[in-house]
Amino acid sequence: MKTWQLLRQNRHLFQRYFVKEFLIRGIREFFQNKKYHELESPILAPALPQERYLSPLHVEVKTSNFESIAYIIPTTERYNKIILAAGLGDHFVITKVARSSEELSKNHSLEFTMCEWYHINGTYLDLMSDCEDLIRFLHRYIYDSFVKEKNLGRFPIDLSYFYEDYIIYQDEKINIKYPFYRKSVPDLLNEYSQIDLNNIQDESDFRSNLKSKNYINIENLNWQEMFELVFAKEIEPNLPKDRPVFVYDYPKQVCVLTKPNATNNLVCEKVELYICGKEIGNGYTELTDWHLQKINFDREMKARKKLNLQTINYDYELLDALKLGIPDVAGIGIGLDRLAMIFANVKNISDINYFSINEWDIFNSK
């Protein structure tokens, strides 16, 4: 049964679909209070940053002006940085983005709603504070919105699962008081995998280390893939769930658009926000040095070629913007579908979207 048919018979289910609507409204209010501008981003782009694991969707454009492919943006990053070079300053964007995925699952859809913001003169530490403020604000905002909706009497609304300072998600009680946990990747590697980042810089050393820990099928993996494997197998499942967690300082090998950390040259200033084991956000102190950015793009372009991945049109315009100069800035993207899943307490991304791909008639045809 499709969602619209289900909703016709089960009016109480509307509540979970209202969450994303309230989230979007709340985010606008939050950033307006901070005097941020809102950028309306295009959803198509002629070129994208080179990143080895990016799987953008694209459309074929045939007009009398040109024939080319256009990417459906997987993130708004290129537009944010270009408009920063123009001088817009602090701003946020809420838009749909799309990413190809080899499988659609309860946490993955082809398209999703993203909020990105760029904090001028900020670093990833400021992004962590912004996220704490935003999550707490939204928690309150959603509750207030449901109270208003309940008073209107149009839909059955359940307020029983709202608690001050806590989010209930599945069987977890997530404390959202200040501060959220902050854990660096080098510390997490030490704590959960007994790996010292200093000792695995060489790919073969990393491989021997993993072999001694009984990892199998790692012969053909490169450094980045081995890191992702350790992270997926030993770190991510063990991240605490009783509070949101900021994981920060990622190895430089897996960072492309991120500023290197000044005090530890093995890592870059990247932060990811996890709530209840779900990856919700990804941000950086942005790399503003165009020369370094070009080196990273070239490295990633070569890696894509080696991995036999689709070529992505090189983003010269973004490099031009960096050449002219953008201010020191930190930027982050938050996946609103996953955040809505947490606030609505549902397990499946299709349970917070009225129309989801797994309801297309062809979905189960294979």
Add this chain to the structure above:
Amino acid sequence: MAGTTELRRGMIIMHNGEPCILIEKEFYSPGKGAAFNRCKLKSIKTRKITYEVIKSGTKVDELDVISKTVSFLYEDGINAYFMDPETFEQYDILLSEIQGGKSFLYTEGKYIITLYEGKPIYLQIPAKITLTVVSTPEGVKGDTVSNATKEAELETGLVVQVPLFIKNGDKIVVNTEEQTYYSKA
């Protein structure tokens, strides 16, 4: 050999030299990173559970199994009994090996059973299943906009919380993974 896109519940793979049933699989792709599959595997010999992360794009060693659609006959508290409606062949499987025990087994319900070397080793329960309410107190009249719930016993003995408008004899859709009410059928 099979690719990771072919990983599915109920398939049998060789893992560390042992045949294992894939009990659960979750695809996982970081925002910016390689994609993986988190798998829960159960050894056929020792019944031991292991968790493995398999990188997308790698090959897994799939073993030949037979999957059949069977209908549920009955259970005796220890085993559940099924029949292939075409050959009338019967199969039994320990209730303790079935997700939810007998909670999702209803007479003439259709299930997919996996046979390895001729023996039934796994029963796949659909993600959502429709069951009849056999016992639930009457809802308070005029309370249809309220959000209170009440207990309802279903034909399989499973008890779930349901909205007040559900009555005896109603068919409801149950989410089998969470063992919760999903909607009115």
